[in-house]
Amino acid sequence: MTARLSVTLKINGAERTAAVRPFDTLLTTLREDLALQGSKRGCNQGVCGACTVLIDGRPVRSCLSLTANCVDAEVTTIEGLAPEGRLCAIQKAFVETGAVQCGFCTSGMLLAAHACLQSNAKPTADDVKRALSGNLCRCSGYKKIVDAVLLAAEGGI
Amino acid sequence: MVAALHRPETLAEALGLLANEGARAISGGATLVAMMNASLAEPSVLVSLARISELRGFSRLPDGTARIGAMRLHRETAEESDLRDGQLIVALAARQIANATVRNMGTIGGSISFADPAADYPPALVAAHARVEIAGPAGRREVAAQEFFTGWYETALQSGEIVTAVLIPPAPAGTVAHYEKLARVSGDFAIASVAAVLQISGGRPAHVCLAIGGCGPAPVRVDAAEELLVSEGLTQAAIARAGDLIASHLDPLDDTRASADYRRKVVPRLLAKTLTALSRQPTDMS
Numbered sequence: 039m040t041a042r043l044s045v046t047l048k049i050n051g052a053e054r055t056a057a058v059r060p061f062d063t064l065l066t067t068l069r070e071d072l073a074l075q076g077s078k079r080g081c082n083q084g085v086c087g088a089c090t091v092l093i094d095g096r097p098v099r100s101c102l103s104l105t106a107n108c109v110d111a112e113v114t115t116i117e118g119l120a121p122e123g124r125l126c127a128i129q130k131a132f133v134e135t136g137a138v139q140c141g142f143c144t145s146g147m148l149l150a151a152h153a154c155l156q157s158n159a160k161p162t163a164d165d166v167k168r169a170l171s172g173n174l175c176r177c178s179g180y181k182k183i184v185d186a187v188l189l190a191a192e193g194g195i
Numbered sequence: 196m197v198a199a200l201h202r203p204e205t206l207a208e209a210l211g212l213l214a215n216e217g218a219r220a221i222s223g224g225a226t227l228v229a230m231m232n233a234s235l236a237e238p239s240v241l242v243s244l245a246r247i248s249e250l251r252g253f254s255r256l257p258d259g260t261a262r263i264g265a266m267r268l269h270r271e272t273a274e275e276s277d278l279r280d281g282q283l284i285v286a287l288a289a290r291q292i293a294n295a296t297v298r299n300m301g302t303i304g305g306s307i308s309f310a311d312p313a314a315d316y317p318p319a320l321v322a323a324h325a326r327v328e329i330a331g332p333a334g335r336r337e338v339a340a341q342e343f344f345t346g347w348y349e350t351a352l353q354s355g356e357i358v359t360a361v362l363i364p365p366a367p368a369g370t371v372a373h374y375e376k377l378a379r380v381s382g383d384f385a386i387a388s389v390a391a392v393l394q395i396s397g398g399r400p401a402h403v404c405l406a407i408g409g410c411g412p413a414p415v416r417v418d419a420a421e422e423l424l425v426s427e428g429l430t431q432a433a434i435a436r437a438g439d440l441i442a443s444h445l446d447p448l449d450d451t452r453a454s455a456d457y458r459r460k461v462v463p464r465l466l467a468k469t470l471t472a473l474s475r476q477p478t479d480m481s
Contacts, residue, residue, distance in 0.1 A: 040198050059198070060198045060199050060200040060241070061198055061200065061231060061241065063228060063232070082229075082232045082233075083229045083232060083233065084225055084228075084229050084297060084300075087294075087296060090296055093299075096270075096299045097295065097296040097299060098296060098299050098300050099225070099296060099297070099300060101228070101229075101232065102223075102224045102225055102228040102229055102232075102300060103224060103228070103300070104200060104221070104224060104228065104241075104243070106200045106202070106243075107200075107202070107224070107243055107245055150295070150296060153295075154295075168295065168381075169295055171294045171295070171381050171382055172293065172294030172295060172296040172297060172382060173296075
């Protein structure tokens with residue numbers, strides 16, 4: 039059995055310590071060691087976007103990020119978007135618009151959308167589509183997801 | 196061997212670690228970790244290049260050459276406002292890699308070291324006459340991009356060597372660039388792509404460099420097609436003949452994205468689209 043090493047990560051503003059294997063991905067650490075299961079394991083290949091988290095405010099694939107390489111970074115997971123259970127504007131817009139079906143892609147969509155609005159407060163529909171183009175949804179036609187992000191950007195929530 | 200991840204802070208330290216049997220360099224992880232997740236790669240020792248500051252920067256050398264550090268993210272290269280004129284081809288290619296999330300992870304050094312023939316940087320670097328800066332146990336060396344990509348997923352890198360930077364030489368005044376990519380869906384690897392850098396003088400191409408991606412083990416350049424466009428100008432007839440010449444030199448495969456025949460048919464059309472777009476671009480010299 040491979041020896042584990044203790045790493046301390048800054049996740050959602052708090053320091054969390056985990057005993058990880060050298061090649062564990064951030065997704066594995068979040069889900070299996072830290073009980074943060076909002077980040078989903080879809081393809082585990084960096085294609086689907088369900089595992090998207092923010093590192094230093096920018097969206098990345100947690101399934102392709104080695105945990106031991108994240109010790110200097112600020113990690114934000116979906117659990118960090120709604121501290122104390124209060125939904126953020128984008129989450130409320132997803133509820134309002136009906137942008138959630140099975141929900142598997144939703145946490146990755148929300149974090150990619152959050153990063154999109156952080157860098158561009160007034161995106162066009164095309165801007166939103168480009169920002170979310172790395173996040174796959176197999177239930178919907180994406181329209182309600184894009185509508186939700188635009189609704190949040192308009193401050194309509 | 197016990198699995199280990201090293202995170203050196205200097206290039207010398209990294210090269211020392213990479214000299215060990217079974218050690219592999221990891222940059223952004225966008226490809227290598229995906230392969231590890233699929234059990235296609237099982238390295239015993241990984242040497243992360245993430246903390247080596249000299250691999251991260253973008254700088255301009257006194258002669259106008261743009262130096263892009265190997266660990267520069269695709270996003271950073273895509274947004275690099277200092278890449279202009281002919282050098283812009285590298286930023287144009289970076290903007291078409293995968294999606295915003297992957298562009299926050301992947302690096303130019305990692306991408307070209309993996310050397311997927313359908314990736315965006317290889318044709319762009321060839322069209323830009325780029326050089327690849329390499330460091331290894333025997334010191335530093337430079338290889339022209341055209342000689343760097345040697346085969347299907349093969350490069351000029353020797354054991355223990357890594358890419359440290361990509362050098363983009365300055366382009367003469369009046370140089371314009373265009374990257375045309377055909378993919379099944381946004382963010383996929385190319386079915387085929389055309390990277391074009393043209394110097395336009397008095398409304399005519401004085402210099403043409405075209406590199407085709409996704410249609411062979413390495414980017415394809417056809418001197419005769421480039422010379423034809425310089426001698427005859429960007430007429431419809433010359434563009435069609437150049438397209439046919441290039442198509443006859445391609446070495447594509449049938450794969451999940453498209454058949455080899457389809458690639459041979461579509462490249463002349465992509466070339467025509469590219470040259471039409473470029474002939475409409477304003478230049479200082481035209």
